[in-house]
Amino acid sequence: MDTISQSVALALRMLAHLDPQLTQIVALSLTVSLSSTLCSALIGLPLGATVAIARFPGRHVLIVALNAAMGLPPVVVGLAVYLLLSRAGPLGEFGLLFTPPAMVIAQTILIVPIVAALTRQIVEDVWTEYREQLQSLHSTWWQSTLTLLWDARWSLLTVLLAGFGRAAAEVGAVIIVGGNIDGVTRVMTTAIALETSKGDLALALGLGIVLITLVMALNVGAHVTRGWARARLG
Amino acid sequence: MGEAEIPLGQPIVAKGASVVRRGVRVLDRVDLTVAPRSCTFILGPNGSGKSTLLRLLHGLIRADEGDVTWAGETTRPLRQAMVFQRPVLLRRSAAANVRHALALAGIRGDEAASRTHDALARVGLAHLADRAARVLSGGEQQRLALARASALEPDVLFLDEPTASLDPPSTRAVEEIVAAIHARGTTIVMTTHSLAQAKRLADAVVVLDAGRVTECTPARQFFAVPCSLQGRAFLEGERL
Numbered sequence: 397m398d399t400i401s402q403s404v405a406l407a408l409r410m411l412a413h414l415d416p417q418l419t420q421i422v423a424l425s426l427t428v429s430l431s432s433t434l435c436s437a438l439i440g441l442p443l444g445a446t447v448a449i450a451r452f453p454g455r456h457v458l459i460v461a462l463n464a465a466m467g468l469p470p471v472v473v474g475l476a477v478y479l480l481l482s483r484a485g486p487l488g489e490f491g492l493l494f495t496p497p498a499m500v501i502a503q504t505i506l507i508v509p510i511v512a513a514l515t516r517q518i519v520e521d522v523w524t525e526y527r528e529q530l531q532s533l534h535s536t537w538w539q540s541t542l543t544l545l546w547d548a549r550w551s552l553l554t555v556l557l558a559g560f561g562r563a564a565a566e567v568g569a570v571i572i573v574g575g576n577i578d579g580v581t582r583v584m585t586t587a588i589a590l591e592t593s594k595g596d597l598a599l600a601l602g603l604g605i606v607l608i609t610l611v612m613a614l615n616v617g618a619h620v621t622r623g624w625a626r627a628r629l630g
Numbered sequence: 631m632g633e634a635e636i637p638l639g640q641p642i643v644a645k646g647a648s649v650v651r652r653g654v655r656v657l658d659r660v661d662l663t664v665a666p667r668s669c670t671f672i673l674g675p676n677g678s679g680k681s682t683l684l685r686l687l688h689g690l691i692r693a694d695e696g697d698v699t700w701a702g703e704t705t706r707p708l709r710q711a712m713v714f715q716r717p718v719l720l721r722r723s724a725a726a727n728v729r730h731a732l733a734l735a736g737i738r739g740d741e742a743a744s745r746t747h748d749a750l751a752r753v754g755l756a757h758l759a760d761r762a763a764r765v766l767s768g769g770e771q772q773r774l775a776l777a778r779a780s781a782l783e784p785d786v787l788f789l790d791e792p793t794a795s796l797d798p799p800s801t802r803a804v805e806e807i808v809a810a811i812h813a814r815g816t817t818i819v820m821t822t823h824s825l826a827q828a829k830r831l832a833d834a835v836v837v838l839d840a841g842r843v844t845e846c847t848p849a850r851q852f853f854a855v856p857c858s859l860q861g862r863a864f865l866e867g868e869r870l
Binding site: 525526528529531532533534535539543547628629 | 765
């Protein structure tokens with residue numbers, strides 16, 4: 397019990413003094429997770445909106461596949477990306493393995509299905525409401541997609557936050573493709589796992605506090621934003 | 631079956647147009663000519679196919695049999711607009727809703743701003759231009775939908791029971807706006823259950839029964855001596 401209380405006290409002290417090791421890990425975590433969320437948004441939002449609006453053979457199969465892919469096992473994704481980026485792999489020549497970009501690629505693969513599947517659901521609901529009006533206004537497919545994405549933006553913000561949460565909390569894929577190299581690819585989750593196994597609970601706890609605070613703050617922010625948008629825009 | 635007088639210009643013509651949904655003929659071999667610059671009202675009981683006919687004439691749906699032509703062409707013309715029974719408004723301000731429709735029509739910048747202001751002013755919503763469209767009252771939302779449609783300066787305006795869920799003052803306001811749009815030379819095609827409304831606004835009446843056009847006559851003639859049994863029954867039903 398003493399060990400735990402001492403570790404908590406030390407963790408809080410590290411946070412209060414912005415311990416360089418801790419801040420470096422937090423900064424890299426945010427950089428990687430925000431980058432993968434941005435990449436997922438660029439791929440997942442248009443993909444989800446397209447599947448919501450377009451009617452084509454195999455659409456239902458694609459919807460089922462996207463829904464199923466939301467539960468992709470991170471270690472399997474990590475392994476697949478590892479094989480792609482390893483020296484003998486098809487993308488080995490780029491030398492990305494054990495670098496932050498490799499972690500961004502792995503996280504993006506994990507998050508894209510989440511963003512696309514949830515976007516599809518949200519945009520399809522709005523499309524059901526808007527379809528005839530937009531068709532009446534001679535809106536093209538591309539114009540309709542932009543209109544729907546814009547009008548669903550507050551709901552889609554929550555989707556992106558869910559994606560960011562998944563990225564920030566993910567450990568299996570990034571530890572395989574990043575290698576958990578100190579000062580290079582060590583992020584909050586991999587550092588917590590390592591420091592816990594080493595018995596350095598203070599740093600692990602400090603990072604844990606930051607991680608939980610970050611996720612909670614984002615969710616509170618999303619909730620408040622959506623409430624404000626609903627009251628303001630109907 | 632009679633036919634409304636056709637003024638100068640190009641009409642919308644449905645020839646033997648049928649629409650089938652889940653094995654049911656919602657519209658059955660409809661022959662109809664909507665005269666340009668007319669104010670044509672489509673009357674009929676619930677389920678007679680009024681809304682489907684309106685969508686067919688607007689080009690939102692295709693005929694499963696027969697065809698619809700606009701000024702002799704089978705391509706839906708750009709200068710048409712439609713106002714739905716339940717107005718579909720974007721999650722934006724009132725002015726942004728009008729601007730969005732104009733942008734889709736390729737109208738931007740100063741002209742869009744001017745048209746938006748004028749359209750909102752015409753329906754008495756200029757003071758609510760920055761208010762979120764979806765928090766407006768039902769009557770205001772319908773007027774905004776009319777403002778959006780009229781800002782496009784359409785040749786033809788389709789209205790699907792636009793006053794169905796409005797109180798009498800709001801209904802009156804919508805009727806005045808529709809009359810003003812018609813007075814500017816826009817063809818009006820409107821569905822309604824209200825014979826009184828048709829009497830006030832229509833110059834041609836189409837009676838629809840079980841997906842078939844049973845009557846298409848000038849309004850004055852329809853209200854004096856309807857030429858179909860269904861038209862007569864519809865009028866008598868209103869009088870009971």
